[in-house]
Amino acid sequence: MNKSGLKLVYWFHGHSCPMSTLGYRAGVVAKKLLKVKRKDYYKVSVKVFFKSCAVDGIQISFPATYANGNLTLQDEKRFAFEFLDNEKKRGVSITFNKPLLDFMERYAHIKKTEKDEKKIIGFFKKFIKYTQSAKLNDIFIIKEI
Ligand SMILES: [Zn+2]
Numbered sequence: 001m002n003k004s005g006l007k008l009v010y011w012f013h014g015h016s017c018p019m020s021t022l023g024y025r026a027g028v029v030a031k032k033l034l035k036v037k038r039k040d041y042y043k044v045s046v047k048v049f050f051k052s053c054a055v056d057g058i059q060i061s062f063p064a065t066y067a068n069g070n071l072t073l074q075d076e077k078r079f080a081f082e083f084l085d086n087e088k089k090r091g092v093s094i095t096f097n098k099p100l101l102d103f104m105e106r107y108a109h110i111k112k113t114e115k116d117e118k119k120i121i122g123f124f125k126k127f128i129k130y131t132q133s134a135k136l137n138d139i140f141i142i143k144e145i
Pocket of ligand 1: 020
């Protein structure tokens with residue numbers, strides 16, 4: 001896990017949170033699997049299927065940015081990313097795996113039912129730690145497309 005990369009994400013994004021961490025980690029995996037570098041931005045693209053902080057994490061770890069026009073957001077409320085190498089016509093699809101979805105559900109439940117703000121913040125911090133340290137297979141379903 002690249003700690004300095006995450007530091008940059010949190011600086012760029014303005015705060016640390018689970019979704020920016022997940023976007024970052026998804027971009028790291030996709031970049032590795034597609035064997036692309038930052039300078040390859042002209043031949044790659046990413047589609048994000050839900051609007052969230054993940055977009056900022058991706059822009060740091062994967063060579064696609066809003067301004068370069070190779071990052072598109074289709075807010076379909078699906079926890080999914082598609083990273084594409086448009087030259088080689090291949091890509092990587094990443095969706096959220098069950099342990100992560102369960103964690104998200106627990107957090108949503110606590111946010112809704114817990115009255116003690118400190119407990120909500122405590123769980124939020126636990127959630128961030130989880131997204132930073134969980135095994136890839138626990139958080140993501142990764143498929144070549
Ligand atoms: Zn955020």
